[in-house]
Amino acid sequence: MELNPQTELAAGKAEKLPVAKLHIAQYIVAAVLLVLSIGLWRLEVVSADNFRALAQANRIRKVPVMAPRGRLFDREGRLLVDNYPSVSCYLLREQIKDLNADLPMIAAGLHLTVEQIQAAVKRFQSAPKYQPIPLKQDITPDEQAFIEAHRNELPELETLEEQRRVYPRGGFAAHLIGYVGEISEEDLNKEKYAFYQPGDVVGKSGVEATYDALLRGVDGSRDVIVNSHGKEIGQMGETMAIPGKDIRLTIDLDVQMAAEKAMEGKTGAAIALDPHTGEILALVSRPTFDPNEFSVRLSRSYWNEILNNPDHPLLDKAIQAQLAPGSTFKIIMSYAGLEENEAQNLRVMCNGGATFYGHFFACDKRHGMVDIDHAIPWSCDVFYYTLANKLGIDTIAKYADALGFGERTGVDLPDEAAGTMPSTAWKMKTFHEKWYAGEVISVGIGQGAVAATPLQLARAIGGIASGGILHRPHLVFPDEVPPDQLEAIHETFPGSGEKTVPMTSENWQIITDAMAATTVTGTAAASHLEGIDFAGKTGTAQVMSHAALARSGGGHKTVPNAWFVGMAPRRNPDIVVAVLWENGDWGANSAKLGAQIINAYVTKQRRRENNLRIAQAAPPAPSGVATPGQNGEPASPEGAPQSN
């Protein structure tokens, strides 16, 4: 081969190849490739695990799977609270490229305001980035379609099917059941909620709040494989959600219904419990509210309605109203007097009032000569003025305290009020004043500083009805709750708990007989239930002093509160009721309400007994017929109603 003669430049050049430099070039090549190899070694060998984790995080998105909240049933397994599937929209912060740019679009598509979204994002500032922010619950099919249609532009939006709380009976038993809502920032800082995340739905009141840990279950998650646009392209694994526990309440739907009906249109509370166990059979507070309004989105108008209602619908009057118990307190007085051997032989002449310590204390009528057997059914104030004067405040307080006055009962509901039972020590501690002997007179008829909740009253009467055994009132059967949680709940809601107070059977006999007379010939005679042996005591509590009443010029709110406590059957009662009808005017009015509740209970018990007898008389029972007494109904023989 020859050099092309046209290549003029080639001519006459003395050429020496730069051999040394070419050697250097080889080293340069080797060095460059070595540097790259080290870079690869560093990434693929040294830090591989780290990058593998990053790669996982990159493409694996944890989609929470909400555990369905446990349902609530009454004691016979009848549904009180359920869940329904609903779709919520969440914001995935890891997917956000430019939120500010997307905000107007998201707001328009979800029918929210830009401010609402910004507020939601702000609330989650401190939460870990992978945690989705709930933007809107219970979205409409239209809004769902919007999210689907804009998956590419708005990869940060995600829908999630959830279980929403539904209260099929609306305001029915709303106070004892409570309601759920998104956890507040304040709650998140509490130790109890240490493992909760912003956005979690928690019980806010009632059983929903108390048993939240049990009801909520454990949320699961799905590990979804996504591409860089956030589009789901597969699934890796799944941590199953553990559904919340279904809980059976001690509530008896029939009794509850009767109580709800009795309290319809009134302000106040009604409570029914089993004095043998402390199981609450019914708990009603009026006015009520609709917990459904809280579980999805609380509308401003509904919230305002509740806030502006002077009767405070959210207040559970059964455990939070602290009012003078009026003449119902005479039961406690009688107990104290009998145990102190002061009441048995006390005879008092009632001339429509009496003077103590220079003040005239009125009675509502002239009862003439009154002893304990008549003082209870007639509700003679003079008798109890006298008895109180004999006992003195500290003796009264001793017995009242034993029966749980001035102290929380420890019921498994949040925010129970303690009430007040005055004593010399109490007055010194509270007002730094000494007790004046004369002050005991009005305490004797449940006025003055005495204040009790309907639940306290029901429990105290239950203690007397059962011959001196007081139980911790509760809404959930203890065997439904793991022991450690039950213990935690008892610690959270401390109270006087279980206890026995001394009571002789003679004294028990005297009080219950007198209470039985009350419903026959006494102040509650109008509520007499034919064929039902029940006992009770009315109470009419002034809401203000006579002088204040005169100044106020009357009006609805000045009308006395009407109380009634009752039990059935008289011998060994298995239901105790306490009714408070605020401004109900006259204890006898409440007695009618209490009688309705007792009637419903006793009628049901009798029907049950009959069915049981029929079933036992005609074996074998056809299959498919429910046996009465199942579902853990305490089939105690002493629970059987007795007739007179």
Added chain:
Amino acid sequence: MFRLSSYRDFDWVLLGFVVVLSVISVLEIKSATVHTKFHGFDHKQIGFLAIGLVLMFLISMIDYHRLLDIAPWAYGISILSLLAVKVAGQKVLGARRWINLGGGIHFQPSEWVKLVLIIVAARYFWNLAGKELSWRDIGKAVALICVPMGLVLTQPDLGTSLTYFPILVSGLFLGGIRPKQIGVIALMVVLLGGIAWKSGKRLKPYQQARINAFLDPDSDPRGSGYQIRQSLIAVGSGGIWGKGANKGTQTQGDFLPIPYTDFIFAAFCEEHGFVGAMGVLLLYFLILMRLIQNAQTAADLPGTYIIMGTVAVILFQIFVNIGMVVGLMPVTGIPLPLMSYGGSSILFTFLALGIVMNVRMRRFVN
């Protein structure tokens, strides 16, 4: 002038390495695009490779001295074509880099300018052979490279314009630049670079962002840092053995940007791990060593210069591309020779290799 018997001297070993790398490239492009709208690019790549092979054989028939002869003309045409791109080029993603030749063929002049510059530089430094490089000589050489470089930079195409630079360095190195001159130039580059960086007007915002992202990838994980971050994750998560062909989660999940062109090595590393990556680096090493060997046995200086210009460009592209993929270099759009998808890049490489073959086949002439 041209005899078929010359193909005894054709570097079949080098071609073997190149073909192996090309096959790897096709398989990786297939894997990286299988679930995307770029599905089928592997077939196109095979087409480019076939054309590249044909062109390689064709250009190896033309004596490289001929190419040296026409170099000044080619240089002039290069400048004109780059100006043509500025005027008539097709605008893609905000940059004018291509001339539409019709029939779906887009010609990227900046790639073929690379080839022209290799030959022009060889001719230029050959002319200076035997004498010491004066400042004037160096200035001319810099001007020779910087005119097309400047034009490409304004397209804007920082990546390709940078690939012209190693041609200059190679020429100066082989042409006998003195250490003192290197020192002065280095000082000037640092000063000018500093001034340019300060003024900030020289770089487009996205270019500045890329450099910022390189310096601190976590500063903007969704923006410029995104590519580097995703690339590091892809490579690192590949581990020693890789996730297997078609199983790279970052590649298949569309996390890795452009996994069939600039980031193809990241995709490859994810699926074939450190072992696979070392295999590819070994192939590059063998190819480059083979090229330098050919440079050592060239018949004359221009032959050596041409080969070493090619070596410089290929090495530079490997360093910048893989360096970018493993986070040692900022993101610049430089394809990985013989691996990245793309006609212009493949044709340049094969044409350059064709000229190298040419030099080798004529090594016994002088």
